[in-house]
Amino acid sequence: MVDNNSFRLDGKVALITGASYGIGFAIACAYANMGATIVFNDIKQELVEKGLDSYQKLGIKAHGYVCDVTNEAQVQELIKRITEEVGVIDILVNNAGIIKRIPMLDMTAEEFRQVVDVDLNAPFIVSKAVIPGMIKKGHGKIINICSMMSELGRETVSAYAAAKGGLKMLTRNICSEYGEHNIQCNGIGPGYIAxxxxxxxxxxxxxxxxxxxxxxxxxxxxxxxxGTTDDLMGPAVFLASEASNFVNGHVLYVDGGILAYIGKQP
Structure with a gap:
């Protein structure tokens, strides 16, 4: 029997990185509508202020912080502040990310490292910071925003595809290491979103x-x-809720079927 309450997030503290706008903002709004307390960060104060204003206009009380998620010391301080000021994090969405569309032969090693740093190292850093609190609390949900590029290659996105492929495997590894602590780590792989x-x-x-x-x-x-950002809301709520307590190490592709489709014959 399905209990509708198993999809509720009442009393949960959810941290969504880089959620001032876009996909992260949509996921945070979905969580707020299901009862969660919303916490987000961005790299600049003006982006945090913009995000807070957007949430307020929708009647959502969100907590915004400035933090560079590639900086481990800043992230540790962020999690400490959130724990003290809002509460222990129950749900983490590693959403912050960048892409550089540059042909591989034109891309510098530094540009490659920057993409990997934001899209792969940062989810490792933030997850590492929140997992101890989740272990102590006895439960936790980590959702990594992967990509179809976790499965496919495409011209000009070598760094992005490498990072998102790595993020898929980080997702599986967090599941493997911490599943026994009632921590579920899954991914969402958006398709092309408007x-x-x-x-x-x-x-x-x-x-x-x-x-x-x-x-x-x-x-x-x-x-x-x-796709639309609304298409991501249901999957994100499912993976953050008790309804997904036995779903672990999985990447849910929300792509309208692209990965299942070879395409029409010319």
Whole structure:
């Protein structure tokens, strides 16, 4: 028998990194609607202020902090402050990330390292900081925002694909090491999501036709559309809730079916 309350997040403290806007913001709003207390960070004070204003407009009381998630000392201080000021973290969403679309031969080693630092090292650092509190509390949920590039390669995203592939394996390893402590670590792999950042790729051309990349994505997606941030809310709530207590080390791809589809014959 399914208990609807098993999807509720009442009394839970949820930290969503980089959740001033975009996918992280949408996930945080979904958690707030299910009863969780929302905590987020961003790298600059102005982004934190922008995020706090956006949450307030929706009637959500969020707690925002400035923190560089690639800096282990800053992260340890952040978790200490959150524990003291809000409570022990029950749910962590490693959402903060960057991408650099540069052909591999044109990319410097420093640019490659920067992407890996934000997209892979930071989830390791933040997870490491919250796991002791979860162990002490007897439960915890860690959700890593992976990508279809955790499974696929594509031109110009060598660093991003390498980092997201590594994040998939970090997800499985956290499950392996800490599952016995009632900590579930899973991933969400978004497909192509309609956000302000992708808007230029979906803008109609002067002749009214679709942008070539828009045509490509719609043709490759069995759902025949881009995803929305709303499409990520249900999966994110499920993986944060007691309904997923026996789901561990899994990456849930929310991609409209792209990974299952070879494409139409020309």
């Amino acid at each position: 956000t302000p950042q992708t808007a230029p790729l979906r803008k109609r051309q002067t002749d009214g036709s679709r942008h070539p990349f828009d045509q490509f994505i719609v043709a490759k997606t069995p759902a025949a559309r881009w």
